[in-house]
Amino acid sequence: MTAEQTVVVVGAGHVAAALVKAARRRGFAGPLVILGDEPTGPYQRPMLSKERLAGAGESGLWLLDPQWCAANDVTLRTGSPVERVDAATSSVLLADGGSIPADLVVLATGGRPRQLPGVEGDRIHTIRTLADSDRLRERLAPGRRIGVLGAGFLGTEVAAAAVGRGAEVVVFDVAPVILARGVGADIGTAVQALHAGKGVQFRLGQGIESVRATADGVTVTTAAGAETVDDLVVCIGIEPNTEVAVRSGLVVGNGVEVDAECRTSVPTVFAAGDVAAHDHPRYGRLRVEHVDVAQQQAAAIGKTIAGRPTTFADPHWFWTDQYDINIQGLGLGGIRPDDRMVARGDLSALDGTVFWLRGGLLVAAATVERGEDVSVARELIDLEIPVRAEQLADEGVELDELLDSEEVNA
């Protein structure tokens, strides 16, 4: 190679921040450029429904330190929407007509909230950006009644922040139990009771028939009746931002299709994070919306471009913090209906773990307040150590001793 290659990251979010750090740590020497359409550099998106929604502090919010960027030849261009990648001329074209040289490109455009068709106005909210979160925070105040549509992670975090700020909250979902799609009904039920204890109201198990926003409020109608709230927060998932990929001629399905190394159908273009439908060596093609996955995929690309081809093959991991309760999941995307579920501890008391077993091997785990079980689960899955359901359920068995027994056998 005669000259160092230039890498351009499209989208200034979690992937971008993790990628430039990983590339430099692994010794990649070429210029690194980040092009983002938001007015700021990358920030901690999870805080938007947690710390930042509860209060306006900036502590820990920013992901890249300008001084570090300056010292490491990382150029950040904010307010610069990208039109498309032109691999043939090794360049990235900006919406304003400009063009940036790019030997390698990492597409990291994330996703945008799904909207309710035809429902809009000042009282309707979604949360993806800092501006969204700041606008919503002003509405979460005593005397206001806030509706939340969708009882997944985002919706339940918003509910927790809203009651924390003294607002009244009612959460709607067609599912009968909150979070059940994410972490299973047992943990969902326990966390639902926690929310109810804090005053959150639930309207579950009923499809939404209509949502009508007027100048005076938002009326949500289900089979059980109509309900009016001051503001409605729509938390019904995201759509991947695939436009740049489509305009660049990349293969796109449910996200930009990438191989195990996160390479798209064009070898000089990678994609990672919420926008990428990754061919995971363990689970097959999956598009996952977790910070840790975005960071790990970015780290793998960082190593690859620094000269050590690396795949992302770990089980997907995520967390959510609600009130002072910590919930984590590992490998949940890979669960099959006939996997055996085993509970450890007391889930109803918000202190336990659920494991999923297949043929004597662990495939997944979800926990409330027992993150240490997840660390061990990660090793059990990674090393494919056989475990029995009785051992996992028995609190007399220390989980980390299941790892030791392997070492003795090995």
Added chain:
Amino acid sequence: MSEWVHVAELKELTRRKKKQVIVDGRPVALFLIDGEVFALDDVCVHKERFLTKGTILDGQVICPGHQWKFDPRSGRPEDQPGCQATWPVQVSDSGAVLVGTVPATPRESSGLEDTPDVAAAGSERP
């Protein structure tokens, strides 16, 4: 000046490899890793969970809160901001574990603590 306090016996660490002790009013985590005893702040620089509630894997300490991996020697988390204070440790011939009352390396904030003052003072979670 640093003094040494006798906080535990080595044999208390042989089975579970970890133990919380209090040094100067501050929770300190002892870990026995590959035959060596390490002492770090027990309160995680991220969000104040206890490292002693976590696990030891491949010589690293994994915090139960959000799975940050700490190097027990430096107190640094892998790829994350901040640093746990580390404390000087001596193990006597009779197996007494002594910890110095002044950190060997200081705590550095991660900027992400829920209650930075509490974490810095090292008091327990309420």
